Amino acid sequence: MKRETREYNLDWMLWSSVVSGSKVKDGTEKEYRALLRLIPNFSGIIDGILRQGEPGRLFMKMGAEYLDDIKTVHDKGKKLCFGTFVASKTLFYAFDNVVPAWAEIMTVFATMLMRKGTAEYMDYCCEAGFTETSCSAQRGSVGAYLAGLAQKPDFLICGAPGICDTNANAMQFMSEYLDIPLFQLTFPSKLTGRRITDYHRRDYKALIEFVEEHAGSRLDEDRLRSVLEEHKRQDEIINEIYELARLKPCPMPPMFNLFLYAGKLQSSGRKAFTALLESMLQVMRENAAAGRAGTTSGKERARLLMCYIDHYTTDARFWQWVDSQEISLLPTLIFTFFNKGINYAAGREDQTYEIDTSTMDTMIDSLADINSHMPMVKQLRGPYDATGMWRDDLFFMSRIMKPDMTVYIGSMGCRNSYGVNKLIQRDAERFGLPTLLLFADAFDDRVASWEFCEDKISEFMHVRGILS
Amino acid sequence: MINKMKEAAHCLQNTSVKEWKRDGGKVVGYSCTFIPEEIIHAAGLLPFRLRGIGTTSMSIGDSYYGAVNCSVPKCILQLAGQGSYKFLDGAIITNGCDSMRRLEETWRKASEDYPGTLPDYYEYFPVPHKSVDYSIEFYEEELNSMIESLQNHFNVKISKSSLKKSIKLYNEGRKCLQRFDELRSRQDVPITGEDAKAVLIAAHAIPQEHFIDMLKEIIEKMEKAPSVSNGKKRILLMGSASDDIDFIHVIEEAGAIVVADTVCYGSRTYSTLIDEKSDPVHALSSHYLTQSICPRMLGYYKTRLAYVMDVIRKTKVDGVILQNVRFCDLHGSENGIFERDLDAAGIPCMRLEREYGPLSETGRISMRINAFMERIS
Amino acid sequence: MIAAGCDVGSLTTKAVILNNTRLLGHALIGSSFNPEKSAAEVMEKALAAAHLTMDDIGFCVGTGYGRERIGFVKKTISEISCHAKGAHFLQPSMRTIIDIGGQDCKAIRLDEKGEIVKFMTNDKCASGTGRFLEVMAKLLGLELEELGRISGQTTQPINLAATCTVWAQAEVIMHLNDGMSKADLAAGINEAMAARIAILARSVGIEKDVCMTGGVAKNTGVIQAMEKQLGIPMRRLRVDPQMMGALGAAVFARERMGGR
């Protein structure tokens, strides 16, 4: 790692970028333009986000709040819990002295905001002895933590054993390297059934005990109830957003996809996310009423479904490009995890979670339930073609969202999705969904530059006659 | 005797398997040490560990797997697609690691294009990633359903007493292997690492009864055998699965002698015995699910380190080779921490990433091993 | 007490003749298909430079990829040990040695006595090896020497995204089309190379002094990029860095003969 890189902490840098970015829109348009010039490195992305209007502003505020908590965690005498995103956040927001920082979220922020992405942190992982073939979603931020360039976590939570080895490895490595206690939440590789539910619940209770022990505080019933209620409310709005996204043209602006899952992963159960969702819904309703697509031009030339990960590197060019091409970006497949009772759950009730806030016990069961339906936990833990797994979800989403094509982008570290993406592609093509596998890395543009990806996606749409 | 073992190590369908088949016996392949061979054995079937040796092309492996998957399951898929595994009557795939668990799907799908290459009995077996009471319970239930499905498919009965008999037999095998390990790592090493590896591979490729008889003879010879070590550096081999005798050959060519290994196909499977008194299925599940020597059991690094340090102390090795197959994340990342901790303990070690099977790059590997030997001499 | 070292590399074959600490002669030729012949040829040249014949050599050590096939050597030692030995012999304060040859790259850390503490090699693929630079130089229509020199004239090095040598080539072609200057491209190439090597170097743990050996050490652009990457100066060696393996072999040979 270069000396300059060591001068600032990762969490501080992200905090300062997002916080200042979240304020630039507070004044007039002229002031905004002037301020943008002061943040040359990431003005592209900030502008891209803020151009979404109120939802963009709220998204930035939500990020600022999240990063502020992380940056000040120890000053405020709280405990920092670091983990991977396949462990649901909702639990942690029910503790008053725990702040969750999630590896992938930090990586995504850094990938989008920092000039050279997270390359140096990723490389630092190798320098520290962690394998270079591992997933960039973790390596990107874990490298900074290994190098001591962030608030040191007080404990680690990993929800990946049984889902993703490389992810779980990153946490184990970090735990050993920095000597931080680690809890591994595990998932049998079957999705449904009584035994599975029991297993989750028992494991989840063990997790709560672990958190209580290391946080030195107890899970508060009232707080948990209010977080879960908020979560429920959010699910209802998301349900409506999905419903609207089905329209042709799709009234959802491409970047909302990012807001949707970033919010869900980062701030589930927090008021800031509810506010964001409400304003997103507002925009979509207006678009729908006017029969407009969510793209800037209001037109829709094609509908795109990402069947794995969006492409994050540098300046959010992915979403902006999609927008400029008048392509609707439909809600990402991997975030298709539903609350029981919504339309899409019909016929697949066993694949949904239920939030029941009657008693402490039912709430804990709900948490376990939510967690066992997190992205990847749901789609990747069993055979790809089993009920409720990757293929099933892809076909299901295509039926309701009617995409013209689907694109796979992953991480070079992803054994699971690379292990079966050729099979998925075959099946999807037979199903009638044009499918492009991109040999690129969503978090590392050294594998393939955005220009390369853009070129390949354009070529695909052209050759396959997708773009009207 | 050792030649028989070598034959078993060098090819898939060895003489014993052929004889077994000829006598009307059935063979069930399985992908990792978390499948109790005892159960397959108790069903009167021959458990056979899936391997990827002898592959000369990846044309089938690469058609279904992605570019960033480990070549161990890819080679197995290649062999399966080529029809080399047609002698199997069944196969059980586990979630040993992410690449391996995907073999369940890739093989199943490949068989649509290569008809007749999927065994009639084909199951995916989920192994939990934790050693706690409720995961052991879960695993036990899975074992029970495996027993049931074997019984149904092969029309056999797996009784408690036959299970107990199998456990007893395999425990005897484990005891022999423990003795074998003691001998191979004594001061005057009586067997090359290459030959020793052949024995360890054969343990999962020929009928256990037969294996134990042969092993006993080998042990007897070893007790009196002259030393083959003469001044060679004693090496402990750690990391990814290694059933590749030629790889050991390359290491030993460079002036080393492998006297111990903790890799899959090494002491992992027999360092402890199974309780013969309690309920057999329960005994199996508490044995197998507490073998945390494999890094797939994430979060148990400290246990593994203690185990390795113990092996190092007992076998008095001069150096440790921490190898991993490319894209093997489990071992790749753990080797990094091992390196740090072994370094700190003053034990020379070297990390080495390689390709699996025939794709191994002899020249470059031997250059590195040479340098390592020069370093520790 | 005349000792010799012969390094049959993938690209070049080198020989060094040493009398105690004095370098009597050395030679470098391109490797041919036949390592035996290359070795004999280069040795002859080195001997001629030193005005000696084979009979004058007390002990000769061989190294490099073709080491097993050199007829006249008494012992073979790996390149890793030889490069370390050679660099330490010239400069006992050397702690980290980065050797980049035609086909691989090695980072080696030494202790005060010059013993190897740790080493790492990259030989998974051609990117990060000298071959990468050769391919690129050819593409730009530059001599290898020029690649380093011209990169000094850059105003803005390009960012090479692809890691595969061949794909990187396509990228460079693309930039050439866009009218990018050769200097910027050369600088970008050298930086990409340095970035890859730096990871390796850091994984063995860098300690001062640091030097580079192997043919690529003659590329000033890579050296500067490495210095920038690592934030520490690379010590220059007083002998051609490409000869380091052969020199180390000769030093080993001298030790064999009882010299210290």
Added chain:
Amino acid sequence: MFVAGCDVGSLSAKAVIMKDENIIASHVIFARPEPAESARTVMEGALNKACLTMEDISYCVGTGYGRNSISFAQAAESEIACHGKGAQWLKPQVRMVIDIGGQDAKAIRIDETGRVLRYAYNDRCASGTGRFLEVMAGSMGIELNDMGEVSSQAKNPVSLSNQCVVFAETEIISLINAGRDLSDIVGGLHKALSHRVASLARSIELESEITMTGGVAKNQGMFKSLQEALGVKLVCMDTDPQIIGAVGAALMARQAAAENG
């Protein structure tokens, strides 16, 4: 009316001139460092053969890596579409085209009109491309032209362990040193490459009528070896397979010219 197709690849540049249903001239050159220059030179060559000048060409479509720097082309098309189109036009029964060029390998499935249904690129690295053979031929001192001939004498093709082009090269050198027959080595190279390409083709599911295009298809050894690896008899192109991309481009030009009046 004359139309043209120009394919500027990584190794070679190709130009084809068509009149009505006929190819009246084609030309192939080694690519220059500057694609614009390659395009100009190769086009001039083709024009000379046809005794035409640029003004005679009503429409020109460019393809290949350098397609965006062909100044005289009115439109650019992807190689995938061009190879599909060209192959189908020449051999109407063809439903799958395997194009191996210097820089990549592609498998393309087309329908009866030459429209692309599915396609895939090699995703690993240069080891699955024509460059692999080029480099090897260079290091063995064999002309590319002779590769097929040499390999036809192979009795016992070697098995190559290295994936990387560069390292495979060293391996080859040591095989030569070990006294292995050149023909066995070349045979081994072909086998290695064709197995890689076969897995690519299989990943989009094989069709029954398959042909091979691109420079590598000129190599009879590769042709046979791919046939073996796929276990299917390949349709042989009577036209130089290297120019199929340019033919496809010319066909597209014809179509465009017709549409534009």
